Structure formats: structure tokens, C-alpha cells
Amino acid sequence: MTVLVRDFRPDDAEAVTRVRRAALPFEVTTPRAVLAQVASAHPARKYRLLIAEKDGEIVGTANVGIAHESGTPGLSYANPQVHPDHRGSGAGGLLLRTAEEHLAAEGAESVYAWVLDEPGFRAFAEKRGYRPTRPAHFLRLDLAGGTLPEPPAALPPGVELRTAAAYAGDPRPLFEADAEVTADEPSDIGADLDDYEAWLADTWNNPLLDHELTTVVTVDGRIAAFTAAHTDGVSRYHSGMTGTLRAYRGRGLAKLAKTDSLLRARAAGYTDAFTSNDAENGPMLAINKWFGYEICATEVRHVRALG
Template sequence: MTVLVREFRPADAEATTEVLRAAIPFLVTTPEAMIRSVTHANPARAFRLLVAEVDGRVVGRAEVGLAYESDTPGQAYANVYVHPEFRGRGAGSLLLRTAEEQLALAGARSVYSWVLDESANRVFAERRGYEARRSAHFLRLDLADGTLPPLPEVPAGVELRTAADFAADPRPLFTLDAATTADEPGDIGTELDDYEDWLTTAWGHPCLDRELTVVAVVDGAPAAFTAAHTDGAGRYLSGMTGVHRAHRGRGLAKLVKAHSLHRAGAAGLTEAFTGNDAENQPMLAVNKWFGYDICATEVRHVRELGIG
């Protein structure tokens, strides 16, 4: 059995999507999203989508790139996933080694990688010089069982809209996204300051459902939002929920997320997923109120290139 690692091609989209769904079924993606991530990548990101092939079958994938939004030069990521049926055959090792080589050429100094919190995966990372850092949970909610809590009352002075209402001018959503993303816990600091890049990567993402993305508006400006991603197969993913600092403590995160989830259920979606930093207790409490259960945990690992 020979493992071949190469660049992703559009013809790989279906097979690569199936690998991701098998390896980490808590994410929501589509073949169209795979293709767009490559064809619309900002050159400054040095983004690559690598695939591992065995006997003509795509069995693994790796998303590789520089942390473009970070204000610290040289930070990068390589997230490697192999189909469960083909683990232990060298595909993951070759994907990671190829990713590191490409990132080193792009000027990376530190490589961050999400690793499922399972013994075999953590051993794989540690043997290759990666050190464990912070954790994050995947959570799942059944939308088909009718157990969503009732919709909270909309506070006085708050108006609910959807992302579709901002189609003519999404810049106010970019401004709010930038303000709330800066406060997100994480190993890599994130600063959104490139509107054109945001239009491509966030606003133009094929999985973004603008009708299910709910925005709370106060005094004419977006104050809170929850971004909804869907895959056309009954699955919903919370891409991001954020509240502007000036409006926290009013229950707006719960409000926008509740309306989005109720709309998703009414539209026939059957299950919802979200991700939470393990230390983000306020958001974990909100998701517990909705009925989300933790279904898996990932641990962010880092390796300094040139070490190990």
C-alpha cells in the first residue's frame, strides 16, 4: 500500500468532504465549501488543502495555512484528519510532514493543530513534537425532538433581523464580528481588519445561511449575532456567536441563538452542533440551557518548527 500526498483538486471535493464527515462528524461542510476554500484563498494566508491518497482513494486531508488575522508573525496551523478506516497506515504522518515543510517555506515558526482528545491521537501529536495547550468542546443538540426552550422575550429597544437584511451592505456585521472576535479566547490572537478578505471567507462562505443567521440591532447598529452554517443535509453549525461589549449582560447571546435554532427546527433541520472553548463558561452555560450535550473534545497542540 502506497500513500501519496498531493494538492487538492476540485474533482476531490466529494471524497474529501466524506473523509472529514467520517473523521470529525461534528463539523458542517460541503464539497462547494471545499472548492471555494482553495479557489478563493487570500495569497497572504498561504492556504493549502492537501489530500492523502491510497490506491486512488482519498483517505485523508489537511488544512494548512498562516494565521492571517494574527498580529504575531509566523503563526500557522495544520489540521490533519484521516478516515477512521485508514488510520495507522502512514497517511496522517505524511500529511503532517508535508504540511510542516510547506509552512516552513511560507515563513511559519509555530504550527498549531487541533487534535481529538483520544489516546491514539494525542500520542500521534506528542511523538511528533507537539505540546498540548487549551481544550475546546464539540456539543450536539437534537432539533427534531421538540425540546428547545421557549423563545426569550425580546427586550425593549432591541430589534431582531437576519443576515439577509444586510445583503446590500454587510459592513456593519463585519464591524461587529471584528469587535467580538477580538475577545474570543484562544492561543492565537485574532484581529479582523481586512473587509475584502472577510467578504470572501465569512460573508461569502457557501455554508453560511443568511436567513438563519440572526442579528440583534440596538439603536440602528448590530449589537449581537449568531452565524449559522448549514449543509443541506439537515445539519446546522453555530459558526460564531458574539455580543458587543457595550451590550453584554442583557441576554442577547441567548436571544439571537434561540431565534436561530427555532428557525432551524422549523425549517426541518434535525441536529445542531457548536464548539466552545473549555474555559468559556458563559457560553457553555448558554448552550447547556438550550440542551446541548458535549459529544467530543479537541486539544490545541503547538510545535515550534526546527524543534523536535
Template sequence: MTVIVRDLHPGADADIEGFVRVRHAALPYVYFSRASVLHHLALTPAAAHYRALVAEEDGEVVGTAQVGLAHDSPEPGQGWLNVYVDPARARRGAGTLLVRAAEEHLAAHGATKLFAWVLDEPGHRAFAERHGYRASRSAHFLVLDLKHTELPPPQKPPTGVELRTAADFADDPRPLFTLDAETNSDEPGDIAIEFTDYEAWIAEYWKHPHLDRELTSVAVADGRPVAFSVAHTDGAARYGTGMTGTVRDHRGRGLAKLVKNDSLHRARAAGYTQAHTSNDSDNGPMLAVNRWFGYEIRATEVRYVRELG
């Protein structure tokens, strides 16, 4: 039985279905769909040199990798690779071949420092360390039973603040771009992010197929968005928070709780039963907010780093 690694073929249904199946088997805390896989292939900016790879054994997709450069970081030469193998087909060489192909691609495009998320389990961590990666920070996947958990009562906005949705900005989302740029720049992480390209943000984030603009809650003060909780949904039962953040000059007013509580209540009313999110382990304030809602940590990932040459 021979394992080969190649690019995912966007026109091949078996490739897309195999990619999604493997990801959900290996990483059930993150939702993928045919639309989201094709979205990343088509709309990730060219500067990222993004590739989606599959490992194939006997005509079946058994492993996946997403690979790219951190194009929205002010520090050049940073690349990332996230490799996942079907747990039922592990230890047959697929992971090693995917890592090798990913590293070669990134090195060819000038990457000198590579980052990879690895599940915090002995086998996964040992695999990363055998390939020359060292452990860095960690992040948690959290889940809330939205159907049976009693949410905090809906909150009244403080004086001078009103609640709106992302759908209210459909004609001109630039104010949300400005909000996203500031809040993301303060997120803890190994790779600093700067959103400076509005059109790239529109393509990659505003047009993401899972973005639910109606359930994305926005706090507006002095005529501008100052906090938001970004909602991604599967159109059925699963609701996820992509980002919750507040601009610096409005922090300490409880606006993160306000917008997230508003979004969660409306998501439950719309029939969503599972709420997912993730937090960097060093993001104490947001972890405290999520514990207040009743989220529980279900798994942890560790960021691994490798310097090239």
C-alpha cells in the first residue's frame, strides 16, 4: 500500500469529501464544509502562497494539510502548516509525507520559521518533536451545550451603546474591518497580525461561507462599532464564535459579555444547539468570559515552531 501526497483537486468531489471527513475525524472541534474548503482555495490572497494538500492511499484521502505564509503579519518569513491524518489510518507514513511536502513548499517561498498546531496528546506531540519542532504556546477548544445550558439573562446595553448586527453593515462593512484590525492586533499569539488590506479582508473574512451576519452582534457607541462577537454557523445545529473583541478605549465596560450574550441568545432562538469557540491559553479575560457562559474545555492544541536553516 503506497501513500502519495498531492494538491487537493477542487473539482473532484471525492477530494473535497475526503478532506472534510479526515478533518472532522481528527479535529471535531473545528467545522469544515465543501464551501469553506473551496473558499480558502479560491479567496486566500496570493501573497499567502496557500496550498491544500491531501495524502492518498489506495485512492482514498487519509490525510490533509493546509499550508501558507503569514501574509498579514508585519514580520516576513513566517509560514504555517496544519497537518491531520485520519486516526484510523495513522502511523502509515501519511503525516511525514505531508510535513515534508509542506516544508518544501514554504521554504521555496522564503519561509524561515514554521508554525504548526498539534493536539496536546503524547503521540501527536512526539510526532512534531521528531520532525524538529519545539513546543510554544497553547490554545483550548471550548464547547457549550446551547440547548440545555441556562444562559445569563439578556443584558441592557450601557448608556450610549446600542446593539446591532453585522447585517446592518452590509452596504459598508469597512467600520467592522477597522474594529477587526484593532482587536486582532491585540490577540495573544506567536504570529503578529496586521489587517491593512481591506479588499483581502472582504474576500477572506467578510465573504466566508460560514459567517452569519445576522447572528454576529455588534456594539455601537459614538456612531462606530466598538465591540463584536463574530458568529459562524453550519445552517443546522452548530454555532461557533470566530472572534469576540472590544476596541481599547471601550474595554472594562463589559461589552464583550454584552455582544456575546446577545449573539448566543439569538443563536439558541434560531435553533442552534451546540456552541463552539477557542481561546489562547494566555487570554485570561476571554477564558473567564466563556466560563461565565458555561463553556467547558474539551481539548487543547499546542503551537509548535521550527526554524529553518
């Protein structure tokens, strides 16, 4: 049985979604989101969505690209995923080798990859010259059966709850808020969000982003905190980003945003809530623990020098 690796075609979207859901069941994706991810990729990213086929069946996939938003040149990423029924077939190794060749040709000096914190996955990475850097956790909340905090009886003076839909006419304030919060996130690959048009394509117009369930907290009319809600439109909800701007931290506004969004997501019929946090992001982990989220998996970012 031969494994081949090729580039994504639009009619692969359903199969790619199935592979991703099987490989990482704590993430949220849809065929529309897969198509949009490819269509909206910035040219500087040199993005490729690789497909692994075995006897004509799609068994694996890999997101591959240059970390062009990082202030450090030469960084790149490759994240192969193989359906659990086809691990050990050579698909993961071939996806990774193809990704590394592409990235090296585009001038990358190092490649980062997320690896599930399980012996087999870590051995796969270490065998290919990758070394671990920092862990992150996937967390799950039983949105249907869990107990959520009650909304506050009254908001503090000057504080207002809005949704992302309120910014449909001009999303730029949300872009600016996202840029500040993202800059402060702990990560091996930082991101400087300074391209508004790219943000519109990648973030604002992402089919997973639910503008009605995304909660924005304002103080005296200015954005102070927000939580971005990603959904599959059926039952699964994922916190794409939750953050508070520097001038407003320490006031419980991130909790307020998440409380509002989670309550409305449950009322809309969503049953499972997921999120992910860097293991060193103590404040956000504490907030999620307060809500009742539990760690359901851990992954470790690995890096390998190219060349």
C-alpha cells in the first residue's frame, strides 16, 4: 500500500475535516473553514495544505508555512496530522519531510511543530531531530451539563457587554484589541498583527468565528476585553482567543466576557466547550479552571533547525 503526498484540492475539504476531527477531537473545524484557511493565506506565509493519500484515501494532512507575522525572521511551522486508523503507515513521516523541503526552499531556518504529549508522538518527533520547547493544554467544559456562573446582577459603572456583530460596520477596534492581546501571549513564535486586511481575511471572516456569540466588554465605550467564539454551527464551541487589554487587567473583565459568551452558547444549543492555553499562561488557566474546564490533552511544541 503506497502513501503519496500532494497539495490540497477544494474537493478534499470534507475528508480533511474528518482527519482533523479524528486526530485532534478537542479542536473545532468545518469544511468551510478548511477552504477559507487555504483561500485567505497571506502570500508571505508560503502556505501549503499537504494531503497524504493511501490507495486513494485521504489519511493525513499538514498545515505548513512561514511564520511571517513573527518579528524573528526564518521561523516556520509544520503540523502533520494522521487519522488514528492509519498511524504507522509512513504518512506522518512523508508529510513532515515534504513540509521541511518546502520550508527550506522558502528560506526557513527552523521549523516548529506541535506534538501530542504521548510516548509515540514524542518518539516520532525526536527520531526526526525535533527537540521539545514548551507545552500547552487542551481543556474541555461540559457546556450542557456543567454549572456556569450566574451573570452579574448589575455591571460596574461604564461597563457594557456587546457582541462582535456590533462592530460589523467597522471591525478595526477589534483588530487593534486583538493585536495588543496577541502580542502579550506566551509563545515560541510571537505575532505582530499589523496588517488589517490580512486580519480581516484570516480572523474576522473566518467561517468558524461566531460574531453573535463573541462577547466584547467595553469600558466607557472603549474595548477592554473580549472572548472570540469559534463554533461548528452544531454542538461544539471553542474559545479562539480571550484577552484583556493592558490598561484594564485585574478587574475580572475576561471572566465577564467568558461568562456571557458561554451562557449564550449554551442557550443556543452548544454542548461542548473547548479551549487551549500555553502551560505558562497562569492567569488564563486559572480563569478556565474557575469555569470548570478540565485538561483533556497536552501537546508540546518542538523545533528543529533546517539546513
